[in-house]
Every structure is written in C-alpha cells, then in structure tokens.
Amino acid sequence: MFPNYEGIHLKLMRTRSGVSLLELVISITILGILAAGVIPLIQNTAIRSKEIELRRNLRIIRTALDDYRKTFDRMPDGPLKTGSGYPENLAELVEGHDFGDAKAGSVKFLRRPVLNPMDKNSASDDKWGWELRCYKDEPDSSSWCGEDVFDIYAPQEGQAIDGTKYSEW
Numbered sequence: 001m002f003p004n005y006e007g008i009h010l011k012l013m014r015t016r017s018g019v020s021l022l023e024l025v026i027s028i029t030i031l032g033i034l035a036a037g038v039i040p041l042i043q044n045t046a047i048r049s050k051e052i053e054l055r056r057n058l059r060i061i062r063t064a065l066d067d068y069r070k071t072f073d074r075m076p077d078g079p080l081k082t083g084s085g086y087p088e089n090l091a092e093l094v095e096g097h098d099f100g101d102a103k104a105g106s107v108k109f110l111r112r113p114v115l116n117p118m119d120k121n122s123a124s125d126d127k128w129g130w131e132l133r134c135y136k137d138e139p140d141s142s143s144w145c146g147e148d149v150f151d152i153y154a155p156q157e158g159q160a161i162d163g164t165k166y167s168e169w
Contacts, residue, residue, distance in 0.1 A: 044161065051160050053117040058169055061130070061152055064093045064109040071107055075099045084135050086148040090128055118156045118166065131155040131167075142167075 065086060072085035087093055094113055096106035115122040115129055122129025130152040134145040154166040 048161055050117050054154060054166065055169060057114045057117065058152065058154070060110070060114050061090070061093070064114075065149060065151070067109050068093065068097070071099055084148045084150070086135060086150050088148055089126065090130070090132075090149055090152075091126065116154060116156075118154060129155075 068087055069085045087097065090113070093109040094111070096108040098106045113123075113128045119125070119129030131142070131154070132144040132149050133139075133141055133151040133153070134147045135150040136145045136147065137143065137150070139151075154169060156166040159165055160169075
C-alpha cells in the first residue's frame with residue numbers, strides 16, 4: 001500500500017558515497033596547474049627580498065661613511081685630524097674612532113657589521129662581502145687603492161629583477 005521509500009533512499013546513498021576516479025584526476029590536474037603558476041612567484045619573491053636587503057645594506061653603510069666624514073669635517077684642525085676623512089677599513093665604523101672630542105670619546109657609526117646578503121662567506125670576511133673604493137679611485141673602479149673606504153659596492157655578477165647590475169648599485 002505504501003511505497004517502499006527506504007529501499008530507494010539506500011540505493012541513492014550507495015551510488016553517491018564515493019569520489020570517482022575521473023573527479024580525482026581532474027582535481028589533481030587543477031592543483032598541479034595552480035602549483036606550476038605559484039612556484040615562479042615564490043622564487044621571484046625570494047630573489048626580490050635579497051635584492052631589497054642588498055639595497056638597504058648598501059644605504060646603511062654609505063650613510064655611516066658619510067656620517068664619519070661629517071664628523072671628521074666638524075673636528076677642529078690639530079694633530080688628530082689626518083688622512084682623507086674616511087675610515088681606513090669597515091671595522092672602524094663598528095669599533096669606533098676617536099676624533100679628539102673629550103666629551104664624545106670614541107664615536108661608533110654602526111652597531112654591528114652590515115653584511116652582503118648575496119655573499120655566503122661575508123661573515124668571515126673583513127670587508128663583510130663588499131668591494132671597496134677609496135677617494136682616489138674612479139667612480140666605476142673595480143680596484144681599491146687601500147688607503148681608506150670612500151664607497152662600497154656589491155661584487156656579485158648578474159642582473160637584478162629590474163634589469164640593473166648589482167655592481168652598479
């Protein structure tokens with residue numbers, strides 16, 4: 001008299017309870033396509049973050065070199081005012097320099113070495129992974145006269161994402 005709805009319901013449950021092989025293959029294919037598109041973006045992000053850190057570190061050291069020179073220029077003429085007005089090496093920016101001011105004592109310009117993020121061995125290097133130029137060198141010189149540190153640059157060959165060379169920054 002009453003239709004058997006339980007049998008129909010159980011039959012529908014059995015046919016819909018799993019995922020077909022075709023659905024699984026399509027899902028995996030879609031995920032593979034999305035992953036293939038995301039991987040290059042992740043690689044570019046890693047390179048871009050190193051480039052940002054490289055530019056920032058160059059700016060920090062160059063600012064410290066300029067501050068060193070400004071402090072030297074403010075110093076009164078006397079026996080302590082010798083040289084070009086730039087530090088003899090990068091370590092002098094961290095260790096400090098006595099400019100002859102009894103109140104200030106030894107003046108430090110950096111708290112710690114600022115390393116080149118593109119150089120894996122920069123922590124063991126006395127130049128912190130950078131190449132140096134003195135005030136006598138040409139602006140695009142790749143050699144250091146050895147007297148003072150007027151400027152620094154990244155020695156890495158290659159181009160940045162924006163097409164410029166690292167050594168020209």
